[in-house]
Amino acid sequence: MFRSIDEKGRLVLPSNFRREFELADDRKVIIAPSEDKCLIVLRPVDFRAMAEEKRVDMDTMSGRDKFRFFVSNAGEVELDKAGRIVLGEDFRRFAGIEIGTEATVAGMLTHVEIWNKERFLRRDAGADARFVFAEAMEEVNPA
Secondary structure: OEEOOOOOOEEEEHHHHHHHHHHOOOOOOOOOOHHOHHHHHOOOHHHHHHHHHHHOOOOHHHHHHHEEEEOOEEEEOOOOOOOEEEOOOOHHHHHHOOOOOEEEEEEOOOOEEEEEEEHHHHHHHHHHHHHHHHHHHHHHOOO
């Protein structure tokens, strides 16, 4: 689903994606960077759960770096009455999203991803090609 980023850096979440966020009394959400160079929008409880999952790998430098990056670059924002969230400049820069452009909003069960539209379309096309190729290979070489 494509959504425009307005002149104030706001993005309207699709109504079917924001229902869970709107149930909270304070309408707070957490925005965090993803390793995929997109942004993740989560309820605070889901952010904690995801952070705990990343914290499991703290015995390696790489694991600590991933945990530190995820947690220290996350931020709390409020979903306004119109269903908008503000994507601050740091978040937009990280994800390659510019004011006045369209972003891709993808629902992922426990969270919402916000992508640079072109990056998402390239990745999505690549994923389609990998799935189609894998299925074709299974037909040629059945297990």
